Amino acid sequence: MDAITLSHVTKSFRDFTLDDVTLRVPEGTVCGLVGENGAGKTTLIRLFMGAIRADGGAISVLGRSPNAPDFREAKEDIGIVLDDAYFPEVMTALQVGKVMRDTYRRWDMEQFAEYLRRFDLPGKKPFKEYSRGMRMKLAISVALSHNAKLLVLDEATAGLDPIVRDEIIETFREFALQDAHSILISSHIVSDLEKLCDSIAFLHRGKLLFCEEKDALLDRYGIFRGTAEQADSLLAEAIVGREDSAYGGVRALVRRDASPSTLTLERPTVEDIILFTVKEAQRS
Numbered sequence: 001m002d003a004i005t006l007s008h009v010t011k012s013f014r015d016f017t018l019d020d021v022t023l024r025v026p027e028g029t030v031c032g033l034v035g036e037n038g039a040g041k042t043t044l045i046r047l048f049m050g051a052i053r054a055d056g057g058a059i060s061v062l063g064r065s066p067n068a069p070d071f072r073e074a075k076e077d078i079g080i081v082l083d084d085a086y087f088p089e090v091m092t093a094l095q096v097g098k099v100m101r102d103t104y105r106r107w108d109m110e111q112f113a114e115y116l117r118r119f120d121l122p123g124k125k126p127f128k129e130y131s132r133g134m135r136m137k138l139a140i141s142v143a144l145s146h147n148a149k150l151l152v153l154d155e156a157t158a159g160l161d162p163i164v165r166d167e168i169i170e171t172f173r174e175f176a177l178q179d180a181h182s183i184l185i186s187s188h189i190v191s192d193l194e195k196l197c198d199s200i201a202f203l204h205r206g207k208l209l210f211c212e213e214k215d216a217l218l219d220r221y222g223i224f225r226g227t228a229e230q231a232d233s234l235l236a237e238a239i240v241g242r243e244d245s246a247y248g249g250v251r252a253l254v255r256r257d258a259s260p261s262t263l264t265l266e267r268p269t270v271e272d273i274i275l276f277t278v279k280e281a282q283r284s
């Protein structure tokens with residue numbers, strides 16, 4: 001079963017359209033959702049969480065439609081973390097735990113207490129006195145303490161320092177390694193996604209430009225560095241995008257299967273592929 005499936009999903013607003021998005025997150029995998037501000041990432045998440053309705057297409061989350069009456073039951077299996085934690089400022093972490101105990105049928109207070117210890121979160125300190133990192137750690141502790149099968153993370157690592165981000169990414173990795181656990185994570189920090197994800201979905205201006213397994217994506221392309229003359233000698237279909245410097249050098253993203261086998265290529269990063277893809281889309 002797929003954890004999340006979207007088939008030809010569209011949603012239009014006055015000044016933005018999410019256009020014909022087809023995406024699947026197989027059970028037991030981690031999918032990274034990438035895109036610039038306004039690309040449609042949050043809209044997509046709101047659609048499959050049932051916060052808004054699609055204009056067209058079909059959506060399934062853990063085997064249920066987000067618009068079905070029984071989707072409330074599916075939410076028991078979903079842990080969600082947004083770009084900030086939204087708890088009453090006067091509440092403490094221990095009080096949050098007690099509220100969640102009455103919210104989720106499978107709430108695990110011992111697990112929650114363990115995450116508070118792991119993240120070094122003070123149980124009796126008011127939420128308003130938490131730092132940004134502490135706020136996000138509390139939200140993640142809640143998301144992971146009711147035996148969820150699917151984590152939905154919308155910019156959950158944004159604005160955090162690298163040490164805190166690494167700690168949180170490791171926590172997500174541990175969750176994903178458990179049987180049949182799945183994650184969809186949106187982030188501007190592509191390096192975090194490259195560490196964590198099995199597949200990458202790239203949204204640009206409301207269109208899904210690609211959704212592929214990360215390793216297959218990285219194996220398909222290479223980075224060429226050389227002269228303009230060398231770059232011009234390559235087949236047009238081999239070059240995804242290129243950057244020409246004022247000194248005659250060229251850096252280009254190329255398709256390995258359309259390039260000479262003798263051509264020396266560097267392994268790209270996911271960020272390389274995204275940036276060259278965007279530049280090419282803007283020229284089209």
